[in-house]
Amino acid sequence: QQQVKQSPQSLIVQKGGISIINCAYENTAFDYFPWYQQFPGKGPALLIAIRPDVSEKKEGRFTISFNKSAKQFSLHIMDSQPGDSATYFCAASRSSASKIIFGSGTRLSIRP
Amino acid sequence: DARVTQTPRHKVTEMGQEVTMRCQPILGHNTVFWYRQTMMQGLELLAYFRNRAPLDDSGMPKDRFSAEMPDATLATLKIQPSEPRDSAVYFCASGFLDTQYFGPGTRLTVL
Numbered sequence: 176q177q178q179v180k181q182s183p184q185s186l187i188v189q190k191g192g193i194s195i196i197n198c199a200y201e202n203t204a205f206d207y208f209p210w211y212q213q214f215p216g217k218g219p220a221l222l223i224a225i226r227p228d229v230s231e232k233k234e235g236r237f238t239i240s241f242n243k244s245a246k247q248f249s250l251h252i253m254d255s256q257p258g259d260s261a262t263y264f265c266a267a268s269r270s271s272a273s274k275i276i277f278g279s280g281t282r283l284s285i286r287p
Numbered sequence: 288d289a290r291v292t293q294t295p296r297h298k299v300t301e302m303g304q305e306v307t308m309r310c311q312p313i314l315g316h317n318t319v320f321w322y323r324q325t326m327m328q329g330l331e332l333l334a335y336f337r338n339r340a341p342l343d344d345s346g347m348p349k350d351r352f353s354a355e356m357p358d359a360t361l362a363t364l365k366i367q368p369s370e371p372r373d374s375a376v377y378f379c380a381s382g383f384l385d386t387q388y389f390g391p392g393t394r395l396t397v398l
Contacts, residue, residue, distance in 0.1 A: 207385050209386070268385060270385060
């Protein structure tokens with residue numbers, strides 16, 4: 176119940192295309208869903224996050240879509256650029272707890 | 288620009304040796320996390336502290352790993368004795384509200 180399942184494990188997208196990464200969770204007590212981005216040799220960093228009171232959040236080219244009834248959420252990267260090549264982790268937590276449950280990660284490569 | 292700092296950035300050691308990794312969290316953050324990252328296991332939570340008190344260390348092999356927070360500016364992760372399977376990148380993160388801020392990591396290689 177504590178797991179967050181992420182897919183795909185790796186993804187190759189052409190420059191200018193749309194990258195889509197999907198995640199699913201079981202624990203309905205989760206109320207905060209962040210995405211972290213990690214470049215090689217660096218620690219993960221918060222990219223964008225959503226709470227379940229909205230179905231979508233957009234920041235620039237990055238959009239989170241959230242489906243509360245299906246217990247699924249996804250990250251969409253529009254107009255994908257080579258600089259977006261990184262590993263992306265979805266995550267979930269309860270606001271009352273400090274602990275974040277991370278997905279297994281998706282290695283994204285954007286081909287020029 | 289406040290950042291989490293970790294030392295050392297790289298460590299190569301021989302099996303059986305003691306390894307100590309240090310982390311300076313961002314001032315004012317009340318939670319500190321230790322993670323281990325490998326290709327096979329991904330990002331694993333080892334332990335975390337709130338207000339310097341250990342809250343959860345269930346992800347840590349108890350017989351050889353220990354984590355402490357002697358003061359608000361220092362967290363340590365110790366491995367004694369180290370084994371080749373401990374080779375990984377170890378991240379410290381400090382937390383504020385719902386966000387975790389990760390350090391650059393310590394890359395540990397145990398020969």
